[in-house]
Amino acid sequence: MSSRKLILFLITALSALSIITLSSCPAQATARLLSSDTLLCQSKQWDRQLVRFRGEVIGDIMLRGTHCWINVNDGSQALGVYCPTELVKPIRYVGDYRYSGDIVEIIGTFHRACPQHGGELDIHAEALKIIRPGARRPHTVIIPKLYLAMSLFSCTLLIMGLYLYRKRLKPRRNKWESRGSRPGDN
Amino acid sequence: MLLRPHKNDYKIIGYYTGKIIIGVGLVMVVPLLTSLLFAEWDPALDFVIGICACFITGLGLIMLCETDRDLLWMHGMVTAAFSWALATLLGAIPHYLSGHFLSYLDACFDIMSGYTTTGLVLIQDLDHVSHGLNMWRHLLTYLGGQGMIVVAITFLFKGTAGAYRLYVGEGKDERLMPNVIQTARAIWMISLTYLAVGGAMLFVANMLAGMSPIRSLLHGLWIFMGSWSTGGFAPQTQNLLYYHSPLVEFITIIIFVIGSYNFALHYSVWQGNYHEVRRNIETVSFSTTVTITCILSFLGLMQAFAYPNVFALLRRCFYQIVSAHTTTGNMTVYAVQFVNHWNLLAAIGIMIAMSIGGSACSTAGGIKGLRVGILFKALINDIHRIFSPDSAVIIQKFHHIRDVVLEDRHVRAASLITISYMGIYLLGAVVGLFYGYPLLPSLFDSISAGSNSGLSCGLTCAAMPSVMKMVYIFMMWAGRLEFMSIFALLGFIWAQAKGR
Numbered sequence: 001m002s003s004r005k006l007i008l009f010l011i012t013a014l015s016a017l018s019i020i021t022l023s024s025c026p027a028q029a030t031a032r033l034l035s036s037d038t039l040l041c042q043s044k045q046w047d048r049q050l051v052r053f054r055g056e057v058i059g060d061i062m063l064r065g066t067h068c069w070i071n072v073n074d075g076s077q078a079l080g081v082y083c084p085t086e087l088v089k090p091i092r093y094v095g096d097y098r099y100s101g102d103i104v105e106i107i108g109t110f111h112r113a114c115p116q117h118g119g120e121l122d123i124h125a126e127a128l129k130i131i132r133p134g135a136r137r138p139h140t141v142i143i144p145k146l147y148l149a150m151s152l153f154s155c156t157l158l159i160m161g162l163y164l165y166r167k168r169l170k171p172r173r174n175k176w177e178s179r180g181s182r183p184g185d186n
Numbered sequence: 187m188l189l190r191p192h193k194n195d196y197k198i199i200g201y202y203t204g205k206i207i208i209g210v211g212l213v214m215v216v217p218l219l220t221s222l223l224f225a226e227w228d229p230a231l232d233f234v235i236g237i238c239a240c241f242i243t244g245l246g247l248i249m250l251c252e253t254d255r256d257l258l259w260m261h262g263m264v265t266a267a268f269s270w271a272l273a274t275l276l277g278a279i280p281h282y283l284s285g286h287f288l289s290y291l292d293a294c295f296d297i298m299s300g301y302t303t304t305g306l307v308l309i310q311d312l313d314h315v316s317h318g319l320n321m322w323r324h325l326l327t328y329l330g331g332q333g334m335i336v337v338a339i340t341f342l343f344k345g346t347a348g349a350y351r352l353y354v355g356e357g358k359d360e361r362l363m364p365n366v367i368q369t370a371r372a373i374w375m376i377s378l379t380y381l382a383v384g385g386a387m388l389f390v391a392n393m394l395a396g397m398s399p400i401r402s403l404l405h406g407l408w409i410f411m412g413s414w415s416t417g418g419f420a421p422q423t424q425n426l427l428y429y430h431s432p433l434v435e436f437i438t439i440i441i442f443v444i445g446s447y448n449f450a451l452h453y454s455v456w457q458g459n460y461h462e463v464r465r466n467i468e469t470v471s472f473s474t475t476v477t478i479t480c481i482l483s484f485l486g487l488m489q490a491f492a493y494p495n496v497f498a499l500l501r502r503c504f505y506q507i508v509s510a511h512t513t514t515g516n517m518t519v520y521a522v523q524f525v526n527h528w529n530l531l532a533a534i535g536i537m538i539a540m541s542i543g544g545s546a547c548s549t550a551g552g553i554k555g556l557r558v559g560i561l562f563k564a565l566i567n568d569i570h571r572i573f574s575p576d577s578a579v580i581i582q583k584f585h586h587i588r589d590v591v592l593e594d595r596h597v598r599a600a601s602l603i604t605i606s607y608m609g610i611y612l613l614g615a616v617v618g619l620f621y622g623y624p625l626l627p628s629l630f631d632s633i634s635a636g637s638n639s640g641l642s643c644g645l646t647c648a649a650m651p652s653v654m655k656m657v658y659i660f661m662m663w664a665g666r667l668e669f670m671s672i673f674a675l676l677g678f679i680w681a682q683a684k685g686r
Contacts, residue, residue, distance in 0.1 A: 058313040113498060120430065120518070121519070153238055
């Protein structure tokens with residue numbers, strides 16, 4: 001290959017790369033960070049627009065072939081996010097009783113009623129970034145609660161014992177009453 | 187002359203209420219075991235405290251009010267209403283201790299919503315709730331669907347006459363079998379069989395949706411409980427939207443439609459009488475009103491251009507309408523979408539569906555298909571009478587397990603209950619308007635609470651005024667017990683104050 005052809009090839013390749021980068025970056029940069037409340041209340045306004053949405057990944061990562069569903073909760077409401085499987089690979093924690101899920105930022109197209117998913121309100125993610133990794137949620141036993149449980153349990157056993165004692169005594173009492181006398185009356 | 191209740195009346199009510207409360211305590215053992223199984227120690231303590239509170243109260247009432255007397259009608263009604271109220275107060279203990287509620291009133295709201303199979307919730311941060319608490323939430327709605335008294339009658343009662351009065355007090359009056367205890371057991375047999383089948387189907391659907399086996403199993407069980415009982419509870423904040431699965435939606439529709447049918451109809455079908463499904467006044471009424479309300483909402487959504495294609499429109503519209511009509515409250519749209527996305531006509535379709543509700547003696551709430559059918563037949567009968575000679579004797583019949591001649595007493599009873607339902611729908615709406623909410627959300631959520639549906643357009647939340655929460659609790663309670671027990675309890679209190 002001559003040097004002239006090589007230079008021409010490099011220029012073309014660089015130009016193509018620049019166009020691709022420029023065509024994606026500005027859109028993502030201009031995508032506005034919106035809350036679930038805004039998206040739900042102004043769904044018509046943001047329909048089919050590129051949006052940024054930030055929140056905690058909760059529950060499950062539901063794989064469906066080349067794509068998957070995650071649910072992202074921004075503290076007010078969780079929204080369904082449909083994304084290519086490779087985007088969710090960095091997610092390590094999903095929120096449940098034991099863990100706080102990773103806080104992610106999604107850039108994607110918001111659908112008020114997605115034609116692909118039977119009219120569901122969702123976001124089709126194009127980019128996903130971990131803002132803050134999740135962690136184990138501390139769940140310690142509260143000591144006063146433990147004492148309360150122990151004392152109530154003791155009371156329950158006491159009352160149950162008393163109840164069973166009275167129940168055992170009842171047939172005897174009925175027997176005495178039917179005889180018209182009690183032991184010791186004589 | 188109004189007679190002041192005697193000491194013995196209190197004893198009878200206290201004694202049987204005690205038994206029901208012990209039943210609630212026994213049921214709490216299941217979430218306790220769930221918590222222990224998943225090493226959730228703090229929630230386990232909440233359930234130990236709850237169980238102990240139920241046992242201390244229940245045994246205390248039994249010992250203090252010990253009696254051999256059987257229940258009369260008044261006792262049955264008052265006990266049903268009182269035990270539901272007390273079970274709510276005690277059942278709310280694990281809820282409140284979990285830290286997921288802003289106040290004890292909120293915890294009581296969710297418990298009453300569960301027992302009455304309503305499905306409105308005030309719980310905070312549902313996505314981080316423990317398995318134990320989720321088991322309790324769903325179990326109580328499952329038991330509430332059959333009826334707490336049915337639970338108690340099955341395991342803790344011996345006599346049958348008094349047990350039947352309690353059973354009626356809970357808003358059920360169908361005897362599947364000659365003996366009420368056998369009837370209660372038959373209700374359980376039906377529900378547990380469906381639990382096994384429906385739970386397994388949802389487990390598979392969740393696995394296909396991409397969930398892990400354990401979560402598929404738990405979620406399958408919980409969604410079944412929520413759907414079958416027509417409660418509408420779900421383990422995640424997004425309700426059914428969480429799963430993004432048409433298969434889960436399809437299975438739940440089948441479950442809540444079956445769940446909303448009369449237990450007498452179930453039993454009849456179990457005995458091989460398949461024609462009953464086609465002939466029964468309730469199934470005819472249900473299919474007619476589902477079609478009408480579906481058309482209304484469909485037209486409304488078309489007018490609003492809410493969905494991009496007919497398939498999407500049908501899928502969302504049909505699910506919401508059937509969920510509303512069976513008073514389930516499972517949702518595949520977000521609450522605020524009813525106001526922002528759907529138009530008034532579509533929302534009216536949902537409100538009519540919710541207010542009518544499912545079948546009598548089922549897990550569903552609302553006016554009930556039987557009453558709507560009876561009132562419609564009575565209207566036809568009256569129109570027929572106008573066009574007939576004075577001497578003509580017109581006999582109108584309806585089919586409910588057997589052919590029944592329509593009499594004035596049927597129409598009177600159906601009218602009274604219908605008026606009572608309309609009254610509480612109006613009450614909730616007026617209270618909402620008083621607090622400054624717009625008419626549509628006020629009426630929507632009021633009908634939802636009164637008919638034990640659980641669909642919401644966003645008004646019901648922890649931030650709503652306490653008085654509204656209390657009114658909604660009353661509406662859910664009164665709607666589920668179909669008023670008579672509540673009237674009996676209020677009458678009992680009135681007699682104590684003013685009687686001689």
